[in-house]
Amino acid sequence: MGSYTRAQVAALIDHTLLKPEATEHDVTALAAEAAELGVFAVCVSPTLVAAAVQALQGPQAVASVVGFPSGKHFSVVKAQEASLAAAAGAVEIDMVIDVGAALRGDTAGMRADIAAVRTAAPDTVLKVIVESAALLRLGGDEALRGACRAAEDAGADFVKTSTGFHPDGGASVHAVAVMADAVGARLGIKASGGIRTAADAAALLDAGATRLGLSASRTVLDGFG
Template sequence: MTTQDSTGSSTDSGTGSTTTWTAARVARLVDHTLLKPEAQAADVVALLADARDLGVLAVCVSPSFLPLDRLEGASTDGLVVATVCGFPSGKHTSEVKAAEAAAAVAAGAHEVDMVIDVGAALAGDVEAVRADIAAVRAAVPAPGVLKVIVESAALPDDVLVAVCRAAEEAGADFVKTSTGFHPAGGASVHAVEVMHATVGGRLGIKASGGIRTAEAAVALLEAGATRLGLSGTAAVLDGLPRG
C-alpha cells in the first residue's frame, strides 16, 4: 500500500521506501497538451513558451499545426514534439491513421499518439485492433515513438488487458489511458494499475485525461504511469515541492 502526504512524498508501507515527486521531476514526465478544437496558432506559440518555462519533456498538439517552426514566434528548442492521429474517435480506417501519422512524422513530430477503434475492442476483435496499431507503427519507424490511446474508462478490465497486449505485440512504445474527450472519463489509478500489471517494464504507460491536481498526478505515477498528459500543467506542478 502506498500513502501520500501534502509534500508530494509517497511511502510504500511494504518496503518503507519513500519517493519525493518534486515539480522538476514530474515536469520531465509531462506532455504539455493543447488539443482543443478551437485552438489557434497563437495558443500553440504560448503553449511552447509555457513548456520551456515549466521544464516539461514534451508538447502535444494537433497535427494541423505541424511543422511548428512555421508558426511565427514558435520555438521547440529542447522539447519533444508529439501529436495525435485518429483523434479523438479512433473510427478512422487504418490507412487514414497511418497516412496521418506518416505526414506528422515528416512534419517534425517525434511521437504520435494514436486512438484505437474502441468499438472493435469491445466487440472482441482484438486482431483488428492489433492490425490497426501495426499499420500506424509502420508509419512511425524508430526512433519515432508510438503511443496507443485505449480509452481505458470505456473498457472492462479483461478487454483493457487484451488491448494492452495487442499494442505490445504490434510494436507500440506506450499505452495511454485516454483522449480526454470520451464521455466515460479519463485516467484512473485502477486503469493504470491494470496496464502496469500487463505491460509495465516493457511499454511506457501514459496517463492522460482529467488530471488536474498534484495529488492525482502523484497517485497515477505511483500506480505505474511513466508519462502524464496534462493541459493544466502549471496547476499540477504548483502543488508539488520545488527541487
C-alpha cells in the same frame, strides 16, 4: 508532494493543447510555457505540428495525435496522418484505437490498425490510446488488458489511458494499475485525461504511469512546490 519533486514530474509531462479552436498563436504560447515549466514534450493536433516545431524554445519534443478523438478512422487514414505528422516534425505519435474492436475482442483488427501506424511512422515513439474508462465500464479489466496486449504485440512503445474527450472520463489509478499489470515494464504508460492536481498526478505515478498528459501542467506542478 510525496517523494516526487517538481522537476521530476515536469520531465514526465506532455504539455497538451488539443482543443479544436486552437490556433498557431495558442501553440506559440504553449511552447513558451513548456520551456518555462521544463516539461518533456508538447502535444498538438497534426495540422499544428509545424507551428509547434517552429515555436519551440527549449529541448521539448513534439507529439501529435492520430485518429483523434474517436479512433473510428480507416487504418490507412491513421497511417497517412501519422506519416504527415512525422514529416512535419512530430517525434511522438499518440494514436486512438477502435474501442469497439477492443470490446468485441477483435485482437487481430486492433493489431493491424496499430501496426499500420507503426509502419507509417517507424522512427517515432508510438503511444496507443485505449480509452481505458470506456473499456473498463463496458468490458471490464480484461478488455483493457487485451487492448494493451494488442498494442504491445503491434510494436507500440506506450499505452495511454485516454483522449480526454470521452464522456466516460480520463485516467484513473485503477486503469493505470491494470495497464501496468498487462505490459509490465516493457512499455511506457501514459496517464492522461482529467489530471488537474498534484495529488492526481502523484497517485497515477505511484500506480505505474511513466508519462503524464496534461493541459493544466502549471497548476499540477505548482502542487509539487
